[in-house]
Amino acid sequence: MRSETVVIGLNWVGDNVLALPTYQALHNRFRREGGISLAAPEHIATLLASSGIFREVIPWNGSTKQRIRALRNRNFRRAVILPNSFRAAMIAFAAGIGERWGYPTDARRLLLTHRVAERTPRGHQLEDYSSLLEALEATVTDDIPTLALPASVVERARRKLRAAGVELDRRPLLGIHAGGFYGTAKHWGDTRFAEVAERLRSAGFDVVLLTSPAERTQAEGIAAVCNQIPVVGHDGDVLQLAAVISHCSLVITNDSGPLHLATALAVPSVSIFGPTDAARTVIPGASRVIQKLLACQPCYRRECPLGHHRCMAEISVDDVYDAALAVLQEMGEKFAGDAESAGGVGGGIHGFER
Numbered sequence: 001m002r003s004e005t006v007v008i009g010l011n012w013v014g015d016n017v018l019a020l021p022t023y024q025a026l027h028n029r030f031r032r033e034g035g036i037s038l039a040a041p042e043h044i045a046t047l048l049a050s051s052g053i054f055r056e057v058i059p060w061n062g063s064t065k066q067r068i069r070a071l072r073n074r075n076f077r078r079a080v081i082l083p084n085s086f087r088a089a090m091i092a093f094a095a096g097i098g099e100r101w102g103y104p105t106d107a108r109r110l111l112l113t114h115r116v117a118e119r120t121p122r123g124h125q126l127e128d129y130s131s132l133l134e135a136l137e138a139t140v141t142d143d144i145p146t147l148a149l150p151a152s153v154v155e156r157a158r159r160k161l162r163a164a165g166v167e168l169d170r171r172p173l174l175g176i177h178a179g180g181f182y183g184t185a186k187h188w189g190d191t192r193f194a195e196v197a198e199r200l201r202s203a204g205f206d207v208v209l210l211t212s213p214a215e216r217t218q219a220e221g222i223a224a225v226c227n228q229i230p231v232v233g234h235d236g237d238v239l240q241l242a243a244v245i246s247h248c249s250l251v252i253t254n255d256s257g258p259l260h261l262a263t264a265l266a267v268p269s270v271s272i273f274g275p276t277d278a279a280r281t282v283i284p285g286a287s288r289v290i291q292k293l294l295a296c297q298p299c300y301r302r303e304c305p306l307g308h309h310r311c312m313a314e315i316s317v318d319d320v321y322d323a324a325l326a327v328l329q330e331m332g333e334k335f336a337g338d339a340e341s342a343g344g345v346g347g348g349i350h351g352f353e354r
Contacts, residue, residue: 001034003055004077006097008088009040009048012181013238013257015125016044017264018281019082020051020145022129026080027053029138036080039071043212047239050150064091071095080136081112082129101136125281144283147264149243157243164230166206172249172328173206178222179215180256183302185275188254188312188320190218194225195317196252200324201226208232210241210251210258250328252320259287268331270323274311275299288323290315 007026010016027035037056040048045059058074060067064087071079072095079092081102089111092100102108104115116135122128126143133140158168166173178193180186197207209231211219216234223229233241242261245251251262251269255276262269263286271282273291277298282289291297292314296306304311 003034003037005030006037006039006071006076006079008079008081008083008092009038010082011041013044014260016048017145017260018125021140021143023053025133025138025140029136043236044238047242050239067091068094145264149246153239153243154246157240157247161247166230168247171204171206173208173247174200175208175210175245175248175251177210177253177256177258179211179218180254185301185303186254188272188315190222192317194222196320197226197229199321212236250324252324268327270320270327272315275301288327290319290323
């Protein structure tokens with residue numbers, strides 16, 4: 001049975017992870033109609049397909065015409081359009097999809113057959129599509145994004161890490177992501193990340209740099225300064241990147257996709273925020289947020305409009321290093337306590353030994 005509903009997915013890794021509860025609610029709503037298909041960028045399609053939510057994931061990149069062509073021949077009856085862009089609505093309209101649901105933003109009101117008023121003021125990003133879901137009579141059953149990766153993918157990541165010299169059974173592995181596509185204002189700084197990485201290695205941890213094809217040069221520059229720390233993710237396979245994160249005891253990152261992947265995989269994290277609002281994207285309790293609150297923050301600008309970048313510059317290496325050790329210590333104590341109460345022997349979380 002084919003699905004009658006296609007969801008126009010989001011462009012960024014983190015946004016798609018935070019949308020997992022929305023996707024699940026839509027799948028449950030249209031289960032009797034074959035569930036839902038999803039159109040999403042090619043680099044994240046394999047990860048989303050592995051979630052088991054979708055009847056089909058349609059990977060797309062390229063021009064608007066190519067995206068229209070990808071949908072036109074599948075005879076979908078309904079499109080649920082999550083991006084607020086004119087382009088996303090135009091694709092569904094031009095593909096001849098009869099029902100087109102979405103928020104009437106970006107001058108696209110005439111392209112939608114079912115216009116839903118967006119709830120204001122905006123709260124957490126997890127609630128961005130609550131009005132749309134209500135209109136579609138879809139219910140969120142679990143508002144925490146979760147990912148369960150295929151065992152074969154996790155094992156392949158383990159082999160890859162071992163080949164890179166990471167001793168998963170002997171030392172905890174920490175992942176560091178220094179990038180972020182949004183803009184340089186989100187970046188804490190390569191020199192600072194390199195110093196944190198070196199200090200963590202000196203403290204007895206293995207470190208791996210998480211990256212993407214567009215950030216490869218940045219990651220390799222940090223790796224060179226740190227005596228060639230392994231770099232993963234430069235092949236663009238987000239599913240494999242997630243599998244590497246699943247082997248980590250902790251992830252340290254800016255406000256970027258790997259932060260949300262770690263949350264969905266229940267991996268502890270330390271997140272560094274500057275121009276964006278942690279209250280909008282971080283699930284409470286899922287990450288230790290490091291930020292310096294200033295009068296100009298959050299500005300959501302891609303580059304600091306004032307030129308000083310104080311929201312990031314005033315976060316010290318000690319701030320991040322100490323937070324990382326504190327989270328690891330807390331998780332080690334929790335694991336040991338859980339094991340003791342269950343009658344077991346405490347050994348650590350993700351290889352972390354006290």
